[in-house]
Amino acid sequence: MHGYLIDMDGVIYRGGELIPGADRFIQGIREANIPFRFLTNNSQRTRRDVTTKLQRLGIDVEEEHIFTCAMATARYLAHQKPNGTAYVIGEGGLLMALHRNGYSIVEKDPDYVIVGEGRTMTFEMMETALQMILAGAMLVATNPDPNCPTSNGTRPGCGAIVAMLESAAGVKAFSVGKPSPIMMRAARKELGLSTDQTIMIGDTMETDILGGVQSGFRSILVLSGGTQLDDLSQFAFRPDRIVNSLADLDPKQDIRDIFESAMSTSLSEGVSEKRPRAVVAVS
Numbered sequence: 001m002h003g004y005l006i007d008m009d010g011v012i013y014r015g016g017e018l019i020p021g022a023d024r025f026i027q028g029i030r031e032a033n034i035p036f037r038f039l040t041n042n043s044q045r046t047r048r049d050v051t052t053k054l055q056r057l058g059i060d061v062e063e064e065h066i067f068t069c070a071m072a073t074a075r076y077l078a079h080q081k082p083n084g085t086a087y088v089i090g091e092g093g094l095l096m097a098l099h100r101n102g103y104s105i106v107e108k109d110p111d112y113v114i115v116g117e118g119r120t121m122t123f124e125m126m127e128t129a130l131q132m133i134l135a136g137a138m139l140v141a142t143n144p145d146p147n148c149p150t151s152n153g154t155r156p157g158c159g160a161i162v163a164m165l166e167s168a169a170g171v172k173a174f175s176v177g178k179p180s181p182i183m184m185r186a187a188r189k190e191l192g193l194s195t196d197q198t199i200m201i202g203d204t205m206e207t208d209i210l211g212g213v214q215s216g217f218r219s220i221l222v223l224s225g226g227t228q229l230d231d232l233s234q235f236a237f238r239p240d241r242i243v244n245s246l247a248d249l250d251p252k253q254d255i256r257d258i259f260e261s262a263m264s265t266s267l268s269e270g271v272s273e274k275r276p277r278a279v280v281a282v283s
Contacts, residue, residue: 001193002198002199003034003036003193003197003198003199004034004037005037005187005188006036006039007039007201007203007225008038008039008040009203009225010202010203010204010224010226011201011224011225012057014224016057018059019245019247020247021246021247022059022247023058025246025249027060027251028251028252029251030060031252034252035191035193037066037187037191038054038061038065038067039068039187040069041069041145041177041207042069042117042148043068043070043093043117043142043143044090044091044092044093044116044117045068045093047063047066047068048063049092049093051063051065067186067187068097069142069143069176069178069183070093072176072177072186073097073114073142075101076182077101077103077114078102078103081111082102083102083103083104084102084103084104084111084112085106085110086103086113086114087105087106087107087112087114087129088113088114088115089114089116089125089129090117091117091118093116094116107128109137110132111137111138112137112138112139112140113133113137113140115129115140115158115161115162116142116158117142119155121161126165129165130165130168133165133171134169138174139162139165139169139173140175141173141174142175142176142177143158143176143177144158144162144207145159145207146159147159147160162175178211179207179214184212184214184217185215188215188217195215195216195217196216196218197255198215199212199218199220199255200215200218200220201219201222202220202221202225203225203226204225204226205221205234205239208221209238212239218240218241218258219239219241220241220243220249221241221243222242222245222246223242223244224244229242241259
């Protein structure tokens, strides 16, 4: 028994285009009744928004298959301080997640200042947030990502916005999204699986793979997104397997076969001798 936690941007799609083979992989694991969740560090969209985008790309998915950093943040804070208050720099996905977990959005004396992605941020909002933090509100980031890929290029992400507040207030934000074990553990529990039954698939070493490694999951790096083979020399950790894209994975393989058969192939090709912790299967 095993299940998958799957990043989306760079794994399932790039921009508005489906990555070839991604739909077949998801269809295969659904046919095999293998549990999975899509993980995203984008707090802007609600589960329904994300589900609609994937369905329009031809991915058979329901809302229950989506797990966002906004959801992880709201659930964590609701556990820490039930029925708390927050001043939010962010958009609909984050606001809805907080409301569903019993939080009120306020303009004065909040328990937390919570920062997510957004295109509506103003300097006035940053000024307000800074004064609240200096007055004792705790600073929370939905994720540490410094930038976000968009159809028009790259724009500053949650991490960049938070860095400004951290510098001005002299505090360090608490981040909940990938690679935080808080989000990774919460997503694993949604699968109903143990640590050694969980596989993280992602395209980013700093979030997806690091989160998987720190949580004790198996991890698969796909090269269809932001990471290339040459980049791995920059990191002191490795994924368990590397493939070009989801098209290179058999969705119905047993968890042992996923890694053991790949290891045999890589050893015969002499690939894994240079990177003993990584199983490479690229053409």
